[in-house]
Amino acid sequence: MSSVLVDPTLERHFKGHRDAITSVDFNCNEKQIATGSMDSCVMIWNMKPQMRAYRFVGHKDAVMSVQFSPSGHLVASASRDKTVRLWVPSVKGESTVFRAHTGTVRSVRFSPDGQTLVTSSDDKTIKFWTVHRQKFLFSLSQHINWVRCAKFSPDGQLIVSASDDKTVKLWDKNSRECIHSFYEHGGYVNYADFHPSGTCIAAASTDNTVKVWDIRTHKLLQHYQVHSAVVNELSFHSSGNYLITASNDSTLKILDLLEGRLLYTLHGHQVSNATGLSNDLTLHRSGSKTLSQPTQNFTEPSVESPSYTQQQHPKQTAVDSIPAALASTLEHIVGQLDVLTQTVAILEQRLTLTEDKLKECIEMQHKSS
Incomplete structure (x- = not known):
């Protein structure tokens, strides 16, 4: 069965931050988007055009990471001020704060059940906290350089971490042991994430590549060299069939994991720092002060027999310049x-x-x- 792929087009454009946007996340209801920025603010954007955005002030330095809780009732933010904040995404912008690390907190993520937080930091550690009362649980400390990212597996039993020591590490949450270290990247590893199935991980690196491994066999499955500069972040589509990547080459790439090839190149920002995917929308964040949302209007392909009608490099349409x-x-x-x-x-x-x-x-x- 074949599927028709419609070219992505720009749907929404948000502006409000005073400095580069570093992080973005969708609420599970897809009615709100959270962003963090070098301007030290967290902003909550409402998808309805008539509803205004909320600006949350509290961090004393750049916000490096934001994420909605699985329920959508909380937003966690990590900052260069070495703290983590938990916000209620409403007009009041109430938050609780705790000092999480002795260095910049690079990432914060909720467990799938929403009960635990995992944070990673320039102090080379990964730490776990209860969401209720933010009680420290334990830390993992085998990385020998900054830890850029740490994320839970879909079942909450494993952790993947990415570090400037050029490794991706897979951890068992219960035993607190490192199961395996992946050394294939030739540069700092900026980001790593689990495939929705939980059987694979992907990582983005300063060596301009994206790699995908099977965590059961520890084998390298796919290697993509589609960017001409550092790859900052990536995100799987919920179907598991696509991967979107963001790079300093000012582009985002949509990769077809079933066929192992590049589908689209998206332009629009001066620098692309990171990506975010909802179930049916693709939203990318950038090193600029704006947030753009291209629609992802394509039909998901059949896993059994994928076939497509699109060209690998879609034609870019020029927009008339404004005086x-x-x-x-x-x-x-x-x-x-x-x-x-x-x-x-x-x-x-x-x-x-x-x-x-x-x-x-x-x-x-x-x-x-």
């Missing part, structure tokens, strides 16, 4: 709207505090009477 004066005016308007949005957010927070104090006063009056 400089108009672009400058629009930029100014967007800036003023951003200021207005922040002012409204502050007013809403003050109004909420006033309402809370009023309720307390009324309750006190009732008690005294």
